[in-house]
Amino acid sequence: MIEGILLGLETILTIQNLALIACGCIAGSLIGMLPGLGPISAIALMIPISYNLAPASGMILLSGVYYGAIFGGSTSSILINAPGVAGTVATSFDGYPLAMRGHAGKALATAAYASFAGGTIAVILLMICAPYLADLSLSFQSADYFLLMILGLSLVTAFAEKGNYAKALIMTCLGLSLATVGTDLASGVERFTFGRADLIDGISFLLVAMATFALTEAFLMVLHQSQEQKQLPKLKQGALLLTKQEVKDIAPVISRSSVLGFLIGVLPGAGATVASFLAYGAERTLAGEQSKTFGKGSLKGLSAPEAANNAACSGSFVPLLTLGIPGSGTTAILLGALVSYGIQPGPRLYLDEPALFWSVVISMYFGNLILLLLNLPLIPYIAKLLLIPRALLVPLIIFFSLTGVYLISFNTFDLYLMLLFTLAALFLRHSGFPMAPLLLGFILGGMLEDNLRRAMTISQGDLSFLWDRPSSLTLMIIISIVLLTPLAKCLLPLAKTA
Numbered sequence: 001m002i003e004g005i006l007l008g009l010e011t012i013l014t015i016q017n018l019a020l021i022a023c024g025c026i027a028g029s030l031i032g033m034l035p036g037l038g039p040i041s042a043i044a045l046m047i048p049i050s051y052n053l054a055p056a057s058g059m060i061l062l063s064g065v066y067y068g069a070i071f072g073g074s075t076s077s078i079l080i081n082a083p084g085v086a087g088t089v090a091t092s093f094d095g096y097p098l099a100m101r102g103h104a105g106k107a108l109a110t111a112a113y114a115s116f117a118g119g120t121i122a123v124i125l126l127m128i129c130a131p132y133l134a135d136l137s138l139s140f141q142s143a144d145y146f147l148l149m150i151l152g153l154s155l156v157t158a159f160a161e162k163g164n165y166a167k168a169l170i171m172t173c174l175g176l177s178l179a180t181v182g183t184d185l186a187s188g189v190e191r192f193t194f195g196r197a198d199l200i201d202g203i204s205f206l207l208v209a210m211a212t213f214a215l216t217e218a219f220l221m222v223l224h225q226s227q228e229q230k231q232l233p234k235l236k237q238g239a240l241l242l243t244k245q246e247v248k249d250i251a252p253v254i255s256r257s258s259v260l261g262f263l264i265g266v267l268p269g270a271g272a273t274v275a276s277f278l279a280y281g282a283e284r285t286l287a288g289e290q291s292k293t294f295g296k297g298s299l300k301g302l303s304a305p306e307a308a309n310n311a312a313c314s315g316s317f318v319p320l321l322t323l324g325i326p327g328s329g330t331t332a333i334l335l336g337a338l339v340s341y342g343i344q345p346g347p348r349l350y351l352d353e354p355a356l357f358w359s360v361v362i363s364m365y366f367g368n369l370i371l372l373l374l375n376l377p378l379i380p381y382i383a384k385l386l387l388i389p390r391a392l393l394v395p396l397i398i399f400f401s402l403t404g405v406y407l408i409s410f411n412t413f414d415l416y417l418m419l420l421f422t423l424a425a426l427f428l429r430h431s432g433f434p435m436a437p438l439l440l441g442f443i444l445g446g447m448l449e450d451n452l453r454r455a456m457t458i459s460q461g462d463l464s465f466l467w468d469r470p471s472s473l474t475l476m477i478i479i480s481i482v483l484l485t486p487l488a489k490c491l492l493p494l495a496k497t498a
Helices: 002-012 015-033 040-051 057-082 087-099 104-139 142-159 166-177 205-223 225-229 243-266 271-286 288-293 299-315 315-324 329-340 356-386 392-407 412-430 436-459 470-497
Strands: none
Touching: 002 015, 002 356, 015 040, 015 057, 015 087, 015 142, 015 356, 040 057, 057 087, 057 299, 057 329, 057 356, 087 205, 087 271, 087 299, 104 243, 104 299, 104 356, 104 470, 142 436, 142 470, 166 243, 166 412, 166 436, 205 392, 205 412, 225 470, 243 271, 271 288, 271 392, 271 436, 288 299, 299 315, 299 412, 299 470, 315 329, 315 356, 392 412
């Protein structure tokens, strides 16, 4: 391993490769900040440039774009509640309320610190454990992935206010229902399309996310414009430094979330989205009485998903590099780039192409360091976005939301559907229904169905697949504890009074 690290440093520490890392990080950050353009779009735009480079240099550039886009994606989530990337949805739960309280600078800085720490911890784990974790990812079967999705969905308690657990469950079921719209890839049958060709491919994540978060927020600004102007505190731009107590509070959160995010990222198909939701839910559960501050601008609630999604990005390179298995759409594009260079990822990659393997690994740390050094000085200027008058900010949010959705399909039907979802979201939010469980159900719905179908096929309809393996049984126990905890909290006061 020491020889590999030295070889990676030797490859990285050239003017050309350092410049490529910096360019990739800057390009990824800028593209990631725009709602609707995530890491897939960013990498796709940079692939033609990478073809003119050596394989190691090309992968360094594309890797920099990848985690730069994830790093930058939190900015739009925090400032305008527009999570254009699924991995930064959980960031908006506490990042946006914190920005609305006048602490946009602190929110962006905390996200930057958590992302850097998560990426750094993940790189260390990647260097030490990559071969062993490859075996772990291979041992996971469809039943385990299904239970992992159920665990993610069971954490709806993390998004529910006291007494609103039923509403959170209803929104989760609604999200799962929306995920079934479109063509069933296994059977080719159209489901809930109502005869419209526009719905054959299903509903895009970006449409649902923009409608339920960004557009809804813009409409609420318009509806309550006078109250917003009176209640919005003065922006405290200089508050980038965290107090000793705040560092003490979030340090263990970042450590736990980084390890969890990395392990989830190692599993093909899970990725940064599942990691960020699980980390947020786990920290809210562990917070006890302090869980009341989650969703209202908690630094713990902000740092947990940010550390997890960055660590998961690094973790996703384990199955990509060691097994040749892309864990997400983004890593699938990276796999295509590797194959175009004539390199086949797999167990022998770090033996046959050690310079490429270790340079990509080492570039992750340098990339996170460059992102931190580039973004911290710019935070006071980025935070000034909130100082834009509402009369200008609202049209900008609407423009980016509509443009981002339209550029995916070039279909005006999606814009009408988006408006319909926005009106429904306004009504639901007014009635006290949380939007986060809906988005969680929508994101995990497809993976949940696919893995359940495969698990049922393998077991020939026998439900014993839920507990017949140690990993499945462990996940079942954790899910049971998570689901029964809210019920126990409700029954305990009744038992005491009786």
